Amino acid sequence: MLGEYRISGRRAAEISASIERAVGEGALGPGELLPPLRELADRLGVNPNTVAAAYRTLRERGVIETAGRRGSRVRSKPATTARELIRVEVPPGVRNLSEGNPDPALLPALAGAFAAAAGEGDREPVLYGHAPVEPELARLARAGLDADGVPDGPVAVTSGALDAMERVLVAHLRPGDAVAVEDPGWGSLLDLVPALGLRTVPVGVDDEGPLPDDVRRALAGGARALIVTDRAQNPTGAALSAARARALRPVLADHPETLLVEDDHGHHIVDLPLHALAGTTRSWAFVRSAAKAYGPDLRLAVLTGDAVTLDRVRGRQRLGPGWVSRIVQRAVVRLWSEGAVDPAAVAARYGRRREALIGALARCGVAARGRSGMNVWVPVPDETGAVARLLHAGWAVAPGARFRMNAAPGIRVTVSTITEEEIGPLSEAIAAAIGPAGGPGRTYA
16 A cells, blocks of 8 residues: 555645645556555544545545545545546657547638627727627627537537536535546546546547437436537537437436536537437536637537526626637637638548548458547457557557547547558557457458
């Protein structure tokens, strides 16, 4: 227990910081047992209530978990150790398909849009007390949401999708509440939930979205929120189908107090229709980010939802950053209104690359998933071995551990910049990396 590491501190904040620092540095590993309250209190010369307060803080931050008489342990995936750190170090000369970025060649030029937005800002400076949302951005966003069948609601602007989700979760939930999340799912979200002191409940996902039986079990088991990716799910490429949406709506209707959060991850890079679940429960939020189609550095997402949720989000936002730069908002308005991105053409480009890799893998006897977006998910029997062998062969892919909880091992391949000439060698390398023993989906003649 604890090895050579010595917990220090006299106050609860000092003790919790000492433990959290050790977890972040790797001195205390996942699953490591912490001292009982009284034992650590005696060692530090403090009241047991002080240690209890430190442990409570760590639980709320998602660093440790307590299982009654079995004591407190470092979580298997503590929030202090972000999943983004579970990545491959890519040496020079290795083709990097691990990062999940869009193709820079498909992103629009920003200089003109920002120059025009800055000029408008010079003529009409945004000052304290002005509206936080650019009126034309709200109008365009609402028109797009209306066209896709998203229920009416106010519009807010946040610094990206993850910022929106954090604000919505904090607006409704308290430490210890359970949140149902897709498994495999977005690694940053799987970090965020425990970092807020919330508990993750994994929900299986196939090509058509979250599995209804898993969602039903999670909500019946007490999960207070459900987060769903509508299109281009990261890492599997799942997209919520009309049939799956019809199956999920009655499940949600049976739990009307559930907070439903939807992330339209594939906005303007996917040509599949949207089948939103929004409005099925009393509290809901729907997020659209500009990152994938217009550039990650824009850090802008539009958020709508029920009036209470949006009022809470905007109220708390006023006490923090106040607003997302209106210059950025005006630049996005110009990009949208001038058609700087052709969504159908972008979707087609990503679709051809994705389908070409999936088809080539199938010819090598390897099953892969990727219904939409820019990623392909490949189930493998030995995740670490597959990643290492591919790296040795000159290909860097993302290890599935970044994206999963209870789901079977896999690797994520980002196809956004892959070329036609690379498809064959990559698929052969993946088949070889999986090994002759085969993995899920491997077939034999």
